[in-house]
Amino acid sequence: MSPADTEPRQDGTARGRPRSEAVERAIIEGVMKLLEDGVPLAELSIERIARTAGVGKATIYRRWSGKEELFVDVMRAAEPPDPQLPGTSMRDDLVVLLEALRRRGLAGRTSAILHNVHAQMKSSPNLWAAYHDTVILPRRRLGLDVLRRGRENGELRADVDLELLNDIVVGPVLVRTLMRPDADLPDDLAERVVDTLLQGLRPVNG
């Protein structure tokens, strides 16, 4: 058992004995392995997951209400952590956020979980909604906070809709990572997107 087992959970609460954390991780890693091996989400039963993780079904049901709740935890565990923002300017923070998204996209090209399972999940409205609330929404909030600070410190025009602007900022990187698996994700993509958006598309003397 590693020292991490005795640390509190990410949400700040401590649940059960340390041993329980190790079991939880074994179950989540068991599901990850099955998914990476190409087992479709729809074919993953609690029974199969229990067998893979070497635990009883009751052990799983004590922690998760069912497959969907477990899958959301698996997806969350597969996602890279949110980046640390430098806080030096809105421009720099946006570049760091987009760079994290670009790296997430690169990882998604080689990870069955981040690619196929992501796509399968969209067919299940409940699962997608849970994923949205636990993974996508916190990321969106991070972006909105950066834009809000930019508007307050004068880096950003005061008349733009921050929600729309957030979609404008992340849109091109998401299009390239999620919709066009063969699209170029060059090292300087984040910087180029942010600087193009800041400058605008009109000719300088236009």
Next chain:
Amino acid sequence: MSPADTEPRQDGTARGRPRSEAVERAIIEGVMKLLEDGVPLAELSIERIARTAGVGKATIYRRWSGKEELFVDVMRAAEPPDPQLPGTSMRDDLVVLLEALRRRGLAGRTSAILHNVHAQMKSSPNLWAAYHDTVILPRRRLGLDVLRRGRENGELRADVDLELLNDIVVGPVLVRTLMRPDADLPDDLAERVVDTLLQGLRPVNG
């Protein structure tokens, strides 16, 4: 049989007798009905499709090499046609292109084919590649042509990467339509995106 049956195919070639077009459409509409009824793509056999369309399996195999080729034609038939561009300015053409994408997104919220099947397709690399080549790529080319004309007539800065700019333009609308099923798609979304991009994000006196 409607007069449209005797018209040449969209790709400009005429194939078979008019009757053959009607059969083709009956098969495609049969698949659409099954998909709209919620039958998963993976469960659609040529046999079931033939039964639904009231034709023999051989009739289907004479027209398509298999399920995947047929599905791509079904997806293409489900997609709205590309919009007519006004050609008055790059700005106006971009607004019309984005407005078509917004409407496609609204349609996708009530169409099982444009939503669920789209998601299922992404799990099949071959199918996704074929869909990409026949539906997404021509749309991208249309957008790139508009941007190229804008660069030539001075509406657009000369130093931007058109491929990247295309993703910047369509990104926010695709994020709202494909990734956030509950996101707002207001009537003026296309105009707001294009005008925000043209103007840039910096304060006017910044």
